[in-house]
Amino acid sequence: MKTLSTQSPDFSAQLDALLAFETAQDPATDRAVADICQDVQTRGDAAVLEYTARFDGLDAPDMAALTLHAGDLAAAFARLPDHVRSALETAAARIRRYHEKQKLQSWQYLDEDGTLLGQQITALDRVGIYVPGGKAAYPSSVLMNALPAQVAGVGEIIMVVPTPKGERNDIVLAAAHLAGVKRVFTIGGAQAVAALAYGTQTVPQVDKITGPGNAYVAAAKRRVFGTVGIDMVAGPSEILVIADGSVPADWVAMDLFSQAEHDEIAQAILIAPSQRYLNDVQNAIARLIEDMPRRDIIRAALNNRGAMILVRDLDEACAVANRIAPEHLELCVNNPEQWAAKIRHAGAIFMGGHTSESLGDYCAGPNHVLPTSRSARFSSPLGTYDFQKRSSLIRVSPEGAQKLGQTASVLAHGEGLTAHARAAEMRMVQHVII
Amino acid sequence: MKTLSTQSPDFSAQLDALLAFETAQDPATDRAVADICQDVQTRGDAAVLEYTARFDGLDAPDMAALTLHAGDLAAAFARLPDHVRSALETAAARIRRYHEKQKLQSWQYLDEDGTLLGQQITALDRVGIYVPGGKAAYPSSVLMNALPAQVAGVGEIIMVVPTPKGERNDIVLAAAHLAGVKRVFTIGGAQAVAALAYGTQTVPQVDKITGPGNAYVAAAKRRVFGTVGIDMVAGPSEILVIADGSVPADWVAMDLFSQAEHDEIAQAILIAPSQRYLNDVQNAIARLIEDMPRRDIIRAALNNRGAMILVRDLDEACAVANRIAPEHLELCVNNPEQWAAKIRHAGAIFMGGHTSESLGDYCAGPNHVLPTSRSARFSSPLGTYDFQKRSSLIRVSPEGAQKLGQTASVLAHGEGLTAHARAAEMRMVQHVII
Numbered sequence: 001m002k003t004l005s006t007q008s009p010d011f012s013a014q015l016d017a018l019l020a021f022e023t024a025q026d027p028a029t030d031r032a033v034a035d036i037c038q039d040v041q042t043r044g045d046a047a048v049l050e051y052t053a054r055f056d057g058l059d060a061p062d063m064a065a066l067t068l069h070a071g072d073l074a075a076a077f078a079r080l081p082d083h084v085r086s087a088l089e090t091a092a093a094r095i096r097r098y099h100e101k102q103k104l105q106s107w108q109y110l111d112e113d114g115t116l117l118g119q120q121i122t123a124l125d126r127v128g129i130y131v132p133g134g135k136a137a138y139p140s141s142v143l144m145n146a147l148p149a150q151v152a153g154v155g156e157i158i159m160v161v162p163t164p165k166g167e168r169n170d171i172v173l174a175a176a177h178l179a180g181v182k183r184v185f186t187i188g189g190a191q192a193v194a195a196l197a198y199g200t201q202t203v204p205q206v207d208k209i210t211g212p213g214n215a216y217v218a219a220a221k222r223r224v225f226g227t228v229g230i231d232m233v234a235g236p237s238e239i240l241v242i243a244d245g246s247v248p249a250d251w252v253a254m255d256l257f258s259q260a261e262h263d264e265i266a267q268a269i270l271i272a273p274s275q276r277y278l279n280d281v282q283n284a285i286a287r288l289i290e291d292m293p294r295r296d297i298i299r300a301a302l303n304n305r306g307a308m309i310l311v312r313d314l315d316e317a318c319a320v321a322n323r324i325a326p327e328h329l330e331l332c333v334n335n336p337e338q339w340a341a342k343i344r345h346a347g348a349i350f351m352g353g354h355t356s357e358s359l360g361d362y363c364a365g366p367n368h369v370l371p372t373s374r375s376a377r378f379s380s381p382l383g384t385y386d387f388q389k390r391s392s393l394i395r396v397s398p399e400g401a402q403k404l405g406q407t408a409s410v411l412a413h414g415e416g417l418t419a420h421a422r423a424a425e426m427r428m429v430q431h432v433i434i
Numbered sequence: 435m436k437t438l439s440t441q442s443p444d445f446s447a448q449l450d451a452l453l454a455f456e457t458a459q460d461p462a463t464d465r466a467v468a469d470i471c472q473d474v475q476t477r478g479d480a481a482v483l484e485y486t487a488r489f490d491g492l493d494a495p496d497m498a499a500l501t502l503h504a505g506d507l508a509a510a511f512a513r514l515p516d517h518v519r520s521a522l523e524t525a526a527a528r529i530r531r532y533h534e535k536q537k538l539q540s541w542q543y544l545d546e547d548g549t550l551l552g553q554q555i556t557a558l559d560r561v562g563i564y565v566p567g568g569k570a571a572y573p574s575s576v577l578m579n580a581l582p583a584q585v586a587g588v589g590e591i592i593m594v595v596p597t598p599k600g601e602r603n604d605i606v607l608a609a610a611h612l613a614g615v616k617r618v619f620t621i622g623g624a625q626a627v628a629a630l631a632y633g634t635q636t637v638p639q640v641d642k643i644t645g646p647g648n649a650y651v652a653a654a655k656r657r658v659f660g661t662v663g664i665d666m667v668a669g670p671s672e673i674l675v676i677a678d679g680s681v682p683a684d685w686v687a688m689d690l691f692s693q694a695e696h697d698e699i700a701q702a703i704l705i706a707p708s709q710r711y712l713n714d715v716q717n718a719i720a721r722l723i724e725d726m727p728r729r730d731i732i733r734a735a736l737n738n739r740g741a742m743i744l745v746r747d748l749d750e751a752c753a754v755a756n757r758i759a760p761e762h763l764e765l766c767v768n769n770p771e772q773w774a775a776k777i778r779h780a781g782a783i784f785m786g787g788h789t790s791e792s793l794g795d796y797c798a799g800p801n802h803v804l805p806t807s808r809s810a811r812f813s814s815p816l817g818t819y820d821f822q823k824r825s826s827l828i829r830v831s832p833e834g835a836q837k838l839g840q841t842a843s844v845l846a847h848g849e850g851l852t853a854h855a856r857a858a859e860m861r862m863v864q865h866v867i868i
Contacts, residue, residue: 116785
């Protein structure tokens with residue numbers, strides 16, 4: 001792992017280089033995705049079936065063969081070993097409880113003239129959850145995407161998950177059952193995103209698509225954005241640990257691994273005010289890595305994009321963290337609340353030695369879909385609020401129309417919009433009472 | 435204006451055709467914008483100065499000549515005629531009051547094991563507001579974009595506004611003064627968006643860019659999305675009026691005009707259960723349009739994309755409105771609250787005859803930046819919440835780590851992520867107490 005020090009004169013440039021990540025979209029991928037989306041929009045099911053045969057090696061006679069209903073999901077749930085079913089249930093209950101607290105509520109008030117102002121909250125009618133398939137099957141991702149939609153009161157949750165060569169994952173389907181998914185299409189890639197965005201003869205059009213996917217899925221989501229809502233387009237996962245030396249070095253090393261094991265471009269950074277502690281963690285890494293089944297990926301990630309940063313003190317550590325705006329921030333320190341209050345930009349803040357990031361990934365309650373690539377500067381974790389929306393409410397009283405009309409008239413004339421002004425002025429004729 | 439009836443067998447197809455709007459991005463615009471963004475990212479101020487000379491006919495020796503400071507904005511405010519200054523102040527006060535109600539608040543709770551869960555709210559550090567310049571100068575847009583940022587507590591609000599040939603608009607600058615803008619760069623187009631997104635020697639990098647603009651600005655915002663946050667990319671403005679006949683036809687006609695006068699592709703639709711009322715409004719349109727300075731634009735918009743829709747009753751009117759998901763919805767009916775409760779998708783709902791849309795555009799309080807092109811199905815008005823963000827908070831207690839660790843371990847092993855499991859398991863060794 002690289003070692004940086006804030007005392008180095010070129011620390012700032014070194015940090016920029018460490019965080020740099022090329023998010024540029026590949027033009028060839030973009031063109032391929034544009035063609036697939038266009039084709040699905042034009043030919044519907046027929047196009048989806050063809051791409052599924054070609055990309056997933058799954059030759060289905062019709063969309064019915066690629067559709068799972070509530071009964072299929074319940075059956076998958078029932079087939080699970082007890083300890084897995086119970087773990088899923090525990091996680092779902094905790095995630096649901098946390099996300100209940102995020103629900104937006106409608107509100108309104110009257111001003112002095114009796115004019116009503118407010119905000120009406122509604123849930124989305126129908127959403128699509130994209131779940132990656134094949135080797136990397138993540139039931140936790142099903143819970144984290146579908147449960148907030150369910151808590152929000154979304155009318156219908158549709159899931160798509162590719163099943164290359166027909167291989168289905170029971171835990172994924174069981175998670176869908178728990179999270180209120182009513183229908184699953186075993187399709188994936190850009191064709192699945194396009195089917196959800198435009199609708200086909202079989203796949204109903206949704207209002208928003210969330211969930212992670214590969215480069216084709218990401219490009220397709222960018223393309224259909226506007227026709228439907230999307231969640232963020234995620235970059236590689238990141239963890240930043242700030243440690244004061246009070247948490248065992250082995251624990252911190254394992255937390256860095258748990259980020260690095262995702263893939264070779266994941267980023268794991270440790271910040272501490274003590275070179276000795278950094279060395280301790282480095283030694284723990286060297287000792288523990290050999291037991292890790294995914295050690296090659298971990299090693300590549302730590303070498304590629306990992307770093308240890310020596311700082312003067314914890315205040316400086318927080319300042320560096322705010323510049324990095326990490327997806328996951330662990331405060332492995334005493335009095336973590338005191339330091340959390342200084343953090344302005346982070347997707348999730350894990351406080352104290354017992355709060356491993358992996359507890360948050362699965363079951364603490366908060367969402368594990370978090371802003372990556374410094375986007376915690378301006379965005380938030382996926383939440384219930386992402387499946388609700390607001391409509392402004394205005395009811396101007398006859399008295400209010402007299403006063404507001406004057407203001408609107410002046411400003412509308414200032415902008416050269418005469419009809420705007422006249423519409424306001426017409427309501428100022430006192431003798432017309434509605 | 436076209437006339438549709440829900441009783442017509444092809445109503446659904448006719449409605450789709452009416453709402454269809456080609457949002458496809460123009461490849462030539464996209465390429466030009468890509469080059470400009472790249473150039474600004476590489477050469478900074480020098481590139482911005484060149485494009486400003488070329489596109490705005492404004493030859494500035496350096497960026498200082500394109501910079502306005504707080505004092506310049508205050509001076510513009512002081513120069514305004516009294517009635518304009520007062521109208522701006524009234525509007526700003528009402529908008530600010532409404533947006534105060536939208537502020538997100540941090541929260542937290544403890545579970546049974548003493549584990550703390552919560553959400554920490556922070557404001558964005560720095561945002562950029564894009565304001566169109568030239569002929570269409572909209573001070574109201576300055577208020578609607580900058581005031582929510584100010585209410586949210588954004589650290590610094592930067593504004594960009596092109597001043598073709600050096601022509602500045604005092605009302606726009608005065609609105610910036612009122613809304614807490616600290617610095618203005620008189621630049622526009624894709625080069626201004628790129629300068630805000632990447633930063634230059636003079637223009638500081640922002641975290642989010644909001645505000646309307648032309649096709650180049652929209653393409654640039656799409657391109658820099660991810661590096662910074664953006665608000666929506668707006669389509670043409672729309673109004674849908676539902677009328678039961680209780681509001682004077684002249685008022686409704688003028689409200690349709692006030693949308694149509696924006697531009698030739700704006701959309702104005704009237705729904706009523708009475709053909710006679712539709713005829714009355716049609717007659718009012720014919721009579722009133724001749725007095726409108728922008729009658730050519732209004733006529734073009736009403737012919738292109740306007741419509742009258744005859745429905746069976748108000749329930750059906752609400753169902754059609756939900757399908758349209760309009761940016762602005764006027765309920766020109768008795769008991770508007772009763773019908774508003776049936777509306778699931780609309781940017782803003784204007785209730786009762788005295789609530790002209792134009793009052794909402796300028797000064798009622800709610801934001802006039804609203805979801806267009808059916809995106810009210812999944813998105814919300816611009817608000818204070820768009821300038822705040824959430825960080826999840828988790829502090830797992832030693833007791834909580836024992837229970838959560840088991841669940842996380844099972845699920846992590848199920849996903850083949852051993853380091854995730856080990857990180858959780860390490861915290862279950864009871865004798866290590868932090």
